[in-house]
Structure formats: structure tokens, C-alpha cells
Amino acid sequence: MGSFATRFAGDSCCARGTPVKTTAIAHANIALVKYWGKRAGTAPELNLPAVGSLSITLGGLSTETTAELAPDLAEDDFCMLDAAGEPLPPDPRMVRRVRAFLDLVRDRAGGGSRLRVVSRNDFPTGAGLASSASGFAALALAGTRALGADLPPGELSSLARCGSGSAARSVFGGFVELERGTAEDGHDCVARPLAAPDHWPLRVVVAVTTEQHKAIGSTAGMQRTAETSPFFAAWVESHPADLAAARDAIAARDFDRLAAVTELSCLSMHGLMLSARPGLVYWNAATVELIHSVRAWRAAGVPCCFTIDAGPQVKVVCEASVADEVRARLTEVPGVLRTIESGLGQEARSV
Numbered sequence: 001m002g003s004f005a006t007r008f009a010g011d012s013c014c015a016r017g018t019p020v021k022t023t024a025i026a027h028a029n030i031a032l033v034k035y036w037g038k039r040a041g042t043a044p045e046l047n048l049p050a051v052g053s054l055s056i057t058l059g060g061l062s063t064e065t066t067a068e069l070a071p072d073l074a075e076d077d078f079c080m081l082d083a084a085g086e087p088l089p090p091d092p093r094m095v096r097r098v099r100a101f102l103d104l105v106r107d108r109a110g111g112g113s114r115l116r117v118v119s120r121n122d123f124p125t126g127a128g129l130a131s132s133a134s135g136f137a138a139l140a141l142a143g144t145r146a147l148g149a150d151l152p153p154g155e156l157s158s159l160a161r162c163g164s165g166s167a168a169r170s171v172f173g174g175f176v177e178l179e180r181g182t183a184e185d186g187h188d189c190v191a192r193p194l195a196a197p198d199h200w201p202l203r204v205v206v207a208v209t210t211e212q213h214k215a216i217g218s219t220a221g222m223q224r225t226a227e228t229s230p231f232f233a234a235w236v237e238s239h240p241a242d243l244a245a246a247r248d249a250i251a252a253r254d255f256d257r258l259a260a261v262t263e264l265s266c267l268s269m270h271g272l273m274l275s276a277r278p279g280l281v282y283w284n285a286a287t288v289e290l291i292h293s294v295r296a297w298r299a300a301g302v303p304c305c306f307t308i309d310a311g312p313q314v315k316v317v318c319e320a321s322v323a324d325e326v327r328a329r330l331t332e333v334p335g336v337l338r339t340i341e342s343g344l345g346q347e348a349r350s351v
């Protein structure tokens, strides 16, 4: 079997000039101000968040997805490849989710045939590294383009959101905010870029503490939290202040303020998860060790802070000048298996 790049690179066109095969790249992102929970009383397929969120796009963690028109197929075909380009065993839940999403892609593109989709992440899938964000952003772009539609970025973001809330943010590069919005139909729940990567070229070092898949995915975890945590309303209410603090810190490139709100939002979300019934504990021993270590390093003058999603990996955001030092320190912390480093990345694009 040839490599992913050899087999799928390039677009091709049918006689009418409509692309029939498109490859798109999108990057993962991490939220500095977190999204956790859906907006009550809204249509599930719109996937509307209960809170806004603010993230940075990570150029070093990418999904590359090729979508090709396949009128011969009775159902969309979806295959995931590992980083080396070899097919992974099919995950029936993911295949169902992708097929449902591709129906929405056809709706937005004004119809079209079934698609053959191949997707490859260059980082581990499903272990709290936001693979659904880059995955659905790349799929929204590759799918609509293969079907001959060229959606403006805002519409692409709203489409990607229907696949996964965090995917709405991966449509853009640099610093990105996803507005909660208030409209029933979700038209105002769209991400927008706040600042380009070179506004503040922060770096992120991910401390990988397990290679296992997470036990409870984000969608199920946030549903349980919204339904059972007594603190959910307070989380929603306090969110606008966190978003404003993060926006201000980014505009001023004030690392201490950004660190304070990033850790606050992360710990508030995990507090919320712990207060669900039964409580959701995504951390392991190394996660806790890392929280204490990062705080001690910052207190000693190293501009770094942590954030953690629905998994035990710890993402350390830092100024570029200390990235080497942070990486070296992280590898010394007991339980850290390896690190992955990334700078800020660009928007989703077809290649």
C-alpha cells in the first residue's frame, strides 16, 4: 500500500469542473476558556454549546482528510489511517457519527452523492488531544469542496460545530473565540479569529501521561454533567467574565493574566465534572503531579500554565522563550511518557 500522501494527494475534477476529490488539513486546538455542556432545549443535531469558548489552534497537531465523490456507494465510506498511513480498525460509533455529519454536509452543499473519506491524524486519537476538533473541521472543508460548494469560513465553522463543538474553532488559526449565541437555529453560534498566530507566538508542550483511549467521551460526559451537577448553572453564569478576561489578556499579551484565567477555567470545568453523578475523573496521578509542578515553575518565574481537557494529558502553554526548558522539565516529571510540542497554527485549508 502506498503512503497516504501518494494515494490521496491532489484534487481532481469532473467534466463540469466541480471538484470530485479534495484534501483538507485542519489543526487541533486547545481551549483556554473551556466549552463543557450543551444549550438546553435546542436541537441536538445543531450541537449548540451552553457556553462560549476561547482557544488556540495548534499547528503541530493535524488531521488530513480526503473526500471523494462516490456515486457507486450505498453509504458513505470512512476510513481512519494511523500516523504512518496504515488503516486503523473501523470504530462503528465514529463511522455512524461521520455518516450523520456527511448528511449535514450534503444539506449545506445543496446535495450530492455519497463520499469516500479517508482521514489521518498525525497524533494519538481519542486520548484528550482534541482529535474530533481537527477531524470535523477537515471533514467539513474536504466534504463541502468535494461536493462543489465553497462555504465562507463562518458557515464552515457552524457546519463543523455540528460534528463537534470544538471543531468550530479549528476552522480558524491563531487565537479563536466560539460565540455561544442565543438564536434557536444556531446561526449566531460561530467561531471567529481574535488574533493571528504571530500576534503572540505562544507554544504548547503536551505531556502525554497515557496512550489509552478515554473511558467517557466528551459528548456523553458533558451530557451527564449538565443533567446532574448542581453547579452547572454557576458554570454558565460565570463564563462571560472568563471569556472577557482571556480576551483582554491576549490583547495585552499579559501572560500572568492569561495563566490565571486559563487555569481557572480548566479547574472549574474539572470541578464541574467531579460534581456530576457519578463523578467524572479524567485525571491520573501524573496529571495531578503536573498541575503542582507547573504552578511551582510559574511561581519561580517560568511563564507557563496548564490546561487539561477530557483526558489525563496536560497541555502546558508557555512563552516561546521557555519552551525548551519547559519540555526538559516535563520529561523529568514522574508518569510523563513523552511530550508533543506545537506552536500556533493556521486556519483549515484545502491542499
Ligand code: DP6
Pocket (backbone or CB within 6 Å): 030, 031, 033, 034, 035, 036, 047, 053, 130, 132, 133, 163, 164, 165, 166, 167, 218, 219, 220, 308, 309, 310
Ligand atoms: C473538554 O467538542 O469534543 O475539550 O461537541 O460533544 O463533540 P462535542 O464535544 P467536544 O468537547 C470539547 C470539550 C473540551 C473543552 C473544549 O475544547 O472547549
